[in-house]
Amino acid sequence: MLRNGFFATLTSLLVVSLGSAQTDAWRFRWQAGQVLTYRVEQITAAADTMGESKAETTTTLNNVKRWQVLGVDAAGVATLQLSLVSLRIETKPPSGDALVFDSANPDKSDAQMREQLSKYVGVPLAVLRMDAQGRVLEVKESKFGPASKFESELPFILVLPAVVPSPGQGWQRPYRITLEPPQGTGEKYDAVQQYVFKSVSGATATVTLATTVTNPPAAVADQIPLLQLQPQGEIVFDTRAGVVRSVRWQIDKELKGHQGEGSSYRFQSTYKEEYVAGQ
Numbered sequence: 475m476l477r478n479g480f481f482a483t484l485t486s487l488l489v490v491s492l493g494s495a496q497t498d499a500w501r502f503r504w505q506a507g508q509v510l511t512y513r514v515e516q517i518t519a520a521a522d523t524m525g526e527s528k529a530e531t532t533t534t535l536n537n538v539k540r541w542q543v544l545g546v547d548a549a550g551v552a553t554l555q556l557s558l559v560s561l562r563i564e565t566k567p568p569s570g571d572a573l574v575f576d577s578a579n580p581d582k583s584d585a586q587m588r589e590q591l592s593k594y595v596g597v598p599l600a601v602l603r604m605d606a607q608g609r610v611l612e613v614k615e616s617k618f619g620p621a622s623k624f625e626s627e628l629p630f631i632l633v634l635p636a637v638v639p640s641p642g643q644g645w646q647r648p649y650r651i652t653l654e655p656p657q658g659t660g661e662k663y664d665a666v667q668q669y670v671f672k673s674v675s676g677a678t679a680t681v682t683l684a685t686t687v688t689n690p691p692a693a694v695a696d697q698i699p700l701l702q703l704q705p706q707g708e709i710v711f712d713t714r715a716g717v718v719r720s721v722r723w724q725i726d727k728e729l730k731g732h733q734g735e736g737s738s739y740r741f742q743s744t745y746k747e748e749y750v751a752g753q
Contacts, residue, residue, distance in 0.1 A: 500634045500679065501606040503716025504552035508543040510717060511559070511750040518702070518743040525736045529568035536562040538750070541629065544601070551611060554629070556600040561591060594618050606716075607634045622652040626665065630718045631747075632681060632709045633669070644670040651687065657699035664688045665703070677714035683707050683723060695732040701725065701741040721747040 514537050521530040538559035546552045562576045575587035577595045594617075603612040608630050613621035626649065635645040647667040652660060665687045672680045685704040690697050707723025728740040 499637060500711065500713050501550075501716055502552075502604070502608055502630070502634070504543050504546045504550065504554075504604075504606065506543055506545050510541040510543075512539045512541075512747050513537075513750050514539060514745070514747045516743060516745045518741070520742075521738075521740045523738045523740075524733060531565065531567050533563065533565045536560075550606040552604055552606075553614070554602050554604060555598050556602070556629070557598050558595050561595050563587070563591070600624070602629065604629065607636075608632050620652070620654040622654060625649050626651040626703050631683065631721050631723075632711060632718055633667075634711075635669070635671075639671040641671055641673060644668055651700065651703055653699050661691070663690065663700065672708070674713075677712055678719060679711050679713055681709045681711060683709060694729050697729055698732065698739055698741075701727045701729070701739075702743065705743075705745065707745070717749060718747075719749045721745065 514535070516535040517532070518535075519530060519532045521528060523529075540557045540559050542555045542557075544553040544555055558577075560577050562574075562578070564572055564574045566572045573584045573587060575583040575591045577592065580588050580592055597617075599616070599618045600613065601615040602610055602624060603614065604610055608628065610624045610628065613624050616624070633645075633647045639645065647669070649665055649667070651663045651665050652658075653663075654660060665685060668684045668686070670682045672682050674680070684706050687700050687704060690700060702725065704727065705723035705725055707721065709721050710719040711717075712719050723745045725741060725743040728738055730738045732739050
Protein backbone atom coordinates (compact mmCIF):
# COMPACT_ATOMS: atom_id res chain seq x y z
CA MET A 475 0.00 0.00 0.00
CA LEU A 476 2.82 2.37 0.87
CA ARG A 477 4.59 1.55 -2.38
CA ASN A 478 1.41 2.13 -4.38
CA GLY A 479 0.82 5.43 -2.60
CA PHE A 480 4.41 6.52 -3.27
CA PHE A 481 4.15 5.86 -7.01
CA ALA A 482 0.77 7.57 -7.21
CA THR A 483 2.24 10.67 -5.56
CA LEU A 484 5.31 10.58 -7.82
CA THR A 485 3.14 10.30 -10.91
CA SER A 486 1.07 13.30 -9.81
CA LEU A 487 4.20 15.39 -9.28
CA LEU A 488 5.54 14.51 -12.71
CA VAL A 489 2.26 15.48 -14.36
CA VAL A 490 2.13 18.80 -12.52
CA SER A 491 5.75 19.53 -13.52
CA LEU A 492 4.71 19.48 -17.17
CA GLY A 493 2.58 22.53 -16.58
CA SER A 494 -1.10 23.27 -16.83
CA ALA A 495 -0.84 23.47 -20.63
CA GLN A 496 -0.47 19.69 -20.67
CA THR A 497 -3.20 18.80 -18.17
CA ASP A 498 -6.00 21.26 -18.77
CA ALA A 499 -7.95 21.78 -21.97
CA TRP A 500 -6.87 24.85 -23.90
CA ARG A 501 -9.59 27.46 -23.59
CA PHE A 502 -10.13 31.18 -24.06
CA ARG A 503 -10.52 32.45 -20.50
CA TRP A 504 -13.14 35.15 -20.97
CA GLN A 505 -13.74 37.56 -18.08
CA ALA A 506 -16.45 40.20 -17.91
CA GLY A 507 -14.90 43.63 -18.45
CA GLN A 508 -11.77 42.16 -20.02
CA VAL A 509 -10.23 44.14 -22.90
CA LEU A 510 -8.09 42.44 -25.56
CA THR A 511 -6.15 44.81 -27.78
CA TYR A 512 -4.25 43.78 -30.91
CA ARG A 513 -1.96 45.65 -33.28
CA VAL A 514 -2.34 44.56 -36.92
CA GLU A 515 -0.27 45.03 -40.07
CA GLN A 516 -1.28 43.57 -43.41
CA ILE A 517 0.36 44.08 -46.79
CA THR A 518 -1.34 42.85 -49.95
CA ALA A 519 -0.49 42.89 -53.65
CA ALA A 520 -2.83 41.93 -56.47
CA ALA A 521 -1.32 41.62 -59.96
CA ASP A 522 -3.44 41.18 -63.08
CA THR A 523 -1.40 40.17 -66.12
CA MET A 524 -2.49 39.98 -69.73
CA GLY A 525 0.34 39.14 -72.11
CA GLU A 526 3.00 41.81 -71.66
CA SER A 527 0.69 44.11 -69.71
CA LYS A 528 0.62 43.99 -65.93
CA ALA A 529 -1.53 46.01 -63.51
CA GLU A 530 -0.67 45.77 -59.83
CA THR A 531 -2.35 47.25 -56.77
CA THR A 532 -0.70 47.19 -53.34
CA THR A 533 -2.29 48.02 -50.01
CA THR A 534 -0.81 48.45 -46.55
CA LEU A 535 -3.22 48.25 -43.63
CA ASN A 536 -2.40 49.13 -40.03
CA ASN A 537 -4.94 49.13 -37.25
CA VAL A 538 -5.41 48.57 -33.56
CA LYS A 539 -8.37 46.30 -32.72
CA ARG A 540 -10.09 46.35 -29.37
CA TRP A 541 -12.24 43.47 -28.14
CA GLN A 542 -14.20 44.08 -24.95
CA VAL A 543 -15.88 41.23 -23.09
CA LEU A 544 -19.33 42.57 -22.21
CA GLY A 545 -20.33 39.48 -20.24
CA VAL A 546 -19.85 35.75 -19.77
CA ASP A 547 -22.69 33.32 -19.14
CA ALA A 548 -22.69 30.20 -16.95
CA ALA A 549 -21.65 28.01 -19.91
CA GLY A 550 -18.55 30.14 -20.52
CA VAL A 551 -19.97 31.82 -23.62
CA ALA A 552 -18.78 35.42 -23.89
CA THR A 553 -20.38 38.42 -25.55
CA LEU A 554 -17.63 40.47 -27.16
CA GLN A 555 -17.70 43.90 -28.75
CA LEU A 556 -15.26 44.91 -31.49
CA SER A 557 -14.02 48.44 -32.17
CA LEU A 558 -11.04 50.05 -33.90
CA VAL A 559 -8.76 52.29 -31.85
CA SER A 560 -6.92 53.46 -34.97
CA LEU A 561 -6.86 52.77 -38.69
CA ARG A 562 -4.43 53.57 -41.49
CA ILE A 563 -4.74 52.40 -45.10
CA GLU A 564 -2.43 53.23 -47.99
CA THR A 565 -3.36 51.99 -51.46
CA LYS A 566 -1.20 52.30 -54.54
CA PRO A 567 -3.25 51.72 -57.70
CA PRO A 568 -1.69 50.67 -61.03
CA SER A 569 -1.54 54.31 -62.07
CA GLY A 570 -1.75 57.54 -60.13
CA ASP A 571 -0.67 58.58 -56.65
CA ALA A 572 -1.10 56.59 -53.48
CA LEU A 573 -4.37 57.06 -51.61
CA VAL A 574 -4.09 57.32 -47.84
CA PHE A 575 -6.46 57.34 -44.91
CA ASP A 576 -5.03 57.84 -41.44
CA SER A 577 -7.36 58.21 -38.48
CA ALA A 578 -4.53 59.94 -36.59
CA ASN A 579 -4.19 62.56 -39.36
CA PRO A 580 -7.63 62.90 -40.96
CA ASP A 581 -6.83 66.30 -42.48
CA LYS A 582 -3.98 64.75 -44.48
CA SER A 583 -6.10 61.85 -45.70
CA ASP A 584 -7.78 61.39 -49.06
CA ALA A 585 -11.14 63.17 -48.82
CA GLN A 586 -13.24 60.31 -50.17
CA MET A 587 -11.53 57.71 -47.98
CA ARG A 588 -11.90 59.99 -44.96
CA GLU A 589 -15.64 60.27 -45.56
CA GLN A 590 -16.03 56.49 -45.96
CA LEU A 591 -13.71 55.22 -43.23
CA SER A 592 -13.60 57.73 -40.38
CA LYS A 593 -17.03 56.63 -39.15
CA TYR A 594 -15.65 53.17 -38.35
CA VAL A 595 -13.02 54.31 -35.85
CA GLY A 596 -13.73 54.53 -32.13
CA VAL A 597 -17.25 53.10 -32.31
CA PRO A 598 -18.66 49.57 -31.82
CA LEU A 599 -18.46 47.65 -35.09
CA ALA A 600 -19.64 44.18 -34.10
CA VAL A 601 -21.07 42.26 -31.18
CA LEU A 602 -20.53 38.50 -31.12
CA ARG A 603 -21.16 35.53 -28.87
CA MET A 604 -18.18 33.17 -28.69
CA ASP A 605 -17.53 29.99 -26.75
CA ALA A 606 -14.34 29.09 -24.90
CA GLN A 607 -12.99 27.19 -27.92
CA GLY A 608 -13.06 30.34 -30.05
CA ARG A 609 -16.12 29.43 -32.11
CA VAL A 610 -18.59 32.15 -33.11
CA LEU A 611 -22.03 31.08 -31.96
CA GLU A 612 -23.94 34.21 -32.94
CA VAL A 613 -23.33 37.53 -34.65
CA LYS A 614 -25.62 39.91 -32.82
CA GLU A 615 -24.48 42.99 -34.73
CA SER A 616 -22.12 43.77 -37.62
CA LYS A 617 -21.73 47.33 -38.88
CA PHE A 618 -18.63 46.79 -41.03
CA GLY A 619 -19.17 43.98 -43.52
CA PRO A 620 -21.69 41.12 -43.54
CA ALA A 621 -22.19 38.91 -40.50
CA SER A 622 -21.15 35.88 -42.59
CA LYS A 623 -17.53 37.08 -42.68
CA PHE A 624 -17.07 35.99 -39.06
CA GLU A 625 -17.50 32.38 -40.17
CA SER A 626 -14.70 32.53 -42.75
CA GLU A 627 -12.55 35.03 -40.81
CA LEU A 628 -12.63 34.07 -37.14
CA PRO A 629 -12.07 36.94 -34.66
CA PHE A 630 -9.04 35.20 -33.12
CA ILE A 631 -8.15 32.97 -36.10
CA LEU A 632 -7.95 29.90 -33.87
CA VAL A 633 -10.46 27.24 -32.84
CA LEU A 634 -9.13 25.18 -29.96
CA PRO A 635 -9.32 21.37 -29.83
CA ALA A 636 -11.59 19.54 -27.39
CA VAL A 637 -8.60 18.04 -25.56
CA VAL A 638 -4.96 19.04 -25.28
CA PRO A 639 -3.11 17.66 -28.33
CA SER A 640 0.35 16.17 -28.47
CA PRO A 641 3.02 17.88 -30.61
CA GLY A 642 2.39 16.97 -34.23
CA GLN A 643 -1.28 16.23 -33.63
CA GLY A 644 -3.89 18.13 -35.63
CA TRP A 645 -7.58 19.00 -35.71
CA GLN A 646 -9.89 20.58 -38.27
CA ARG A 647 -12.51 23.30 -38.58
CA PRO A 648 -14.95 22.73 -41.45
CA TYR A 649 -16.98 25.82 -42.39
CA ARG A 650 -18.57 27.67 -45.30
CA ILE A 651 -17.44 30.78 -47.13
CA THR A 652 -20.18 33.12 -48.32
CA LEU A 653 -19.26 35.59 -51.06
CA GLU A 654 -21.38 38.63 -50.34
CA PRO A 655 -21.53 41.70 -52.65
CA PRO A 656 -19.39 43.11 -54.17
CA GLN A 657 -17.26 39.91 -54.30
CA GLY A 658 -20.26 37.74 -55.13
CA THR A 659 -24.00 37.33 -54.87
CA GLY A 660 -24.20 35.02 -51.88
CA GLU A 661 -22.46 31.97 -53.35
CA LYS A 662 -21.33 29.49 -50.70
CA TYR A 663 -18.25 27.28 -50.79
CA ASP A 664 -17.06 24.59 -48.42
CA ALA A 665 -13.71 25.11 -46.74
CA VAL A 666 -11.60 23.51 -44.03
CA GLN A 667 -8.88 24.85 -41.79
CA GLN A 668 -6.28 22.37 -40.59
CA TYR A 669 -4.56 23.14 -37.29
CA VAL A 670 -1.45 21.30 -36.07
CA PHE A 671 0.15 21.65 -32.64
CA LYS A 672 3.74 22.48 -33.59
CA SER A 673 5.54 23.14 -30.30
CA VAL A 674 5.25 24.46 -26.74
CA SER A 675 7.45 26.82 -24.76
CA GLY A 676 6.39 27.32 -21.17
CA ALA A 677 2.72 28.26 -21.31
CA THR A 678 2.70 29.27 -24.98
CA ALA A 679 1.74 26.82 -27.72
CA THR A 680 2.51 27.38 -31.40
CA VAL A 681 -0.11 26.08 -33.81
CA THR A 682 0.17 25.99 -37.60
CA LEU A 683 -2.77 26.85 -39.85
CA ALA A 684 -3.58 25.79 -43.42
CA THR A 685 -6.77 26.70 -45.30
CA THR A 686 -8.31 24.86 -48.26
CA VAL A 687 -11.45 25.54 -50.29
CA THR A 688 -12.75 22.05 -51.00
CA ASN A 689 -15.27 22.87 -53.76
CA PRO A 690 -13.98 25.92 -55.69
CA PRO A 691 -16.02 27.17 -58.67
CA ALA A 692 -15.18 25.63 -62.04
CA ALA A 693 -14.60 28.98 -63.76
CA VAL A 694 -11.10 30.27 -63.02
CA ALA A 695 -12.22 33.91 -62.83
CA ASP A 696 -14.79 33.01 -60.18
CA GLN A 697 -12.01 31.68 -57.93
CA ILE A 698 -10.36 35.11 -57.57
CA PRO A 699 -12.39 36.32 -54.53
CA LEU A 700 -11.54 33.09 -52.68
CA LEU A 701 -7.77 33.59 -52.86
CA GLN A 702 -7.69 36.16 -50.05
CA LEU A 703 -9.56 33.75 -47.76
CA GLN A 704 -6.97 30.94 -47.75
CA PRO A 705 -4.23 31.88 -45.26
CA GLN A 706 -1.37 29.63 -44.16
CA GLY A 707 0.67 30.44 -41.07
CA GLU A 708 1.22 30.19 -37.33
CA ILE A 709 -0.64 31.20 -34.19
CA VAL A 710 0.84 31.52 -30.70
CA PHE A 711 -1.67 30.80 -27.93
CA ASP A 712 -1.08 31.47 -24.23
CA THR A 713 -2.58 28.39 -22.60
CA ARG A 714 -2.33 29.84 -19.10
CA ALA A 715 -3.87 33.27 -19.80
CA GLY A 716 -6.25 31.91 -22.44
CA VAL A 717 -5.43 34.50 -25.11
CA VAL A 718 -3.90 34.53 -28.57
CA ARG A 719 -0.50 36.22 -28.32
CA SER A 720 0.33 36.54 -32.00
CA VAL A 721 -0.70 35.55 -35.50
CA ARG A 722 1.46 35.32 -38.61
CA TRP A 723 0.07 34.17 -41.90
CA GLN A 724 0.64 34.59 -45.60
CA ILE A 725 -1.05 33.95 -48.92
CA ASP A 726 0.64 33.54 -52.30
CA LYS A 727 -1.68 32.13 -54.94
CA GLU A 728 -1.83 32.47 -58.70
CA LEU A 729 -4.54 31.66 -61.22
CA LYS A 730 -3.75 31.26 -64.91
CA GLY A 731 -6.18 31.79 -67.76
CA HIS A 732 -8.78 33.80 -65.86
CA GLN A 733 -9.18 36.03 -68.94
CA GLY A 734 -8.11 33.55 -71.58
CA GLU A 735 -4.74 32.38 -72.80
CA GLY A 736 -1.76 34.43 -71.62
CA SER A 737 -3.58 35.91 -68.62
CA SER A 738 -2.90 35.39 -64.93
CA TYR A 739 -3.91 36.79 -61.58
CA ARG A 740 -1.67 36.62 -58.50
CA PHE A 741 -2.64 37.54 -54.95
CA GLN A 742 -0.06 37.91 -52.18
CA SER A 743 -0.58 38.94 -48.59
CA THR A 744 1.32 38.95 -45.31
CA TYR A 745 -0.46 39.45 -42.00
CA LYS A 746 0.90 40.13 -38.51
CA GLU A 747 -1.16 40.53 -35.36
CA GLU A 748 0.27 41.10 -31.87
CA TYR A 749 -1.46 41.15 -28.53
CA VAL A 750 -0.88 44.48 -26.80
CA ALA A 751 -0.70 43.73 -23.08
CA GLY A 752 -2.10 46.24 -20.64
CA GLN A 753 -4.15 48.23 -23.14
